[in-house]
Amino acid sequence: MTTGTENWLAHRWGKWVVPYAALWITMLVGGVVVVILVLVSAEVYDNVVDDAGLANLDKPALAFMEQLRSPGLDAFITGFTNIGGGIGMPILGSILTALLIFTSRSWRPLILIGGAAAASVTATTLGKKMIGRVRPDHADAVPPYETSPSFPSGHTLNTTVVIALVVYLACLQIKRTSARIGLIAAGVIFIVAMGLSRVYLGHHWLTDVIVGWVIGLAWVGIVIMAHRFFHALRRREHAGDAPTFEHPAHLHDGAVGATAGGPAGGTVQTDANDADTPGPAGRSSSSG
Helix, strand or coil: CHHHHHHHHHHHHHHHHHHHHHHHHHHHHHHHHHHHHHHHHHHHHHHHCCHHHHHHHHHHHHHHHHHHCCHHHHHHHHHHHHHCCCCHHHHHHHHHHHHHHHHHCCCHHHHHHHHHHHHHHHHHHHHHHHHCCCCCCHHHCCCCCCCCCCCCCHHHHHHHHHHHHHHHHHHHHCCCHHHHHHHHHHHHHHHHHHHHHHHHCCCCCHHHHHHHHHHHHHHHHHHHHHHHHHHHHHHHCCCCCCCCCCCCCCHHHHHHHHHCCCCCCCCCCCCCCHHHCECCCCCECCCC
């Protein structure tokens, strides 16, 4: 029984973990860099932002948002901002990731989005503990009130990471330019609206939100770079397409196939944008 279990684990390891090693390592290093970036930004923020800084940027922004409030709009934006919270965003992210896994027939969306979200949550938690910035007064906020530290905005940072990566991976499967533009525009609007909703409700200062956007986009850029590096490395090693449900590629099998004149399960792609090459079903053959 033990031998059978070990053989099964070794088989799965070879088919699903080894081909993704470069992706995991690059994302791990990038995640460490992002956490350090949050800690450094918190230290810099603490040194340069004082009461004058708040008066010049954060307080005027909050005062402007207070002028826009109304009972109906308050209720709508409270419902919207809950989507980016500790319950709403995991649910939304899981649904979108599951859809990407189903349509791409690959586990890469889970690796990319799951790993990126874990790093952003870690960065948010450490940043809040490091800086301990107080949120706007409850008198200036819309209930229900929040009492955790304010910097950076977790809603903004985590929403930026999850939605931006969902848009990126979806665009790899969509070939129509107009559809891609529409998807990107929708993602940008959602991310911007989520950040501004935090200021509107008085739950965060504007600088909390700006830092969330900047760090989130920086982390997304690192994850996308890791994804492209993953595909480039597989081409260089003549390992063929990355594993999918239909073709669970094995590095050893790929090497044998290359010796025989080509990788197992298909031809080595030489296009620099192999992840965007249309597959037989009109989707990307290596979409994600």
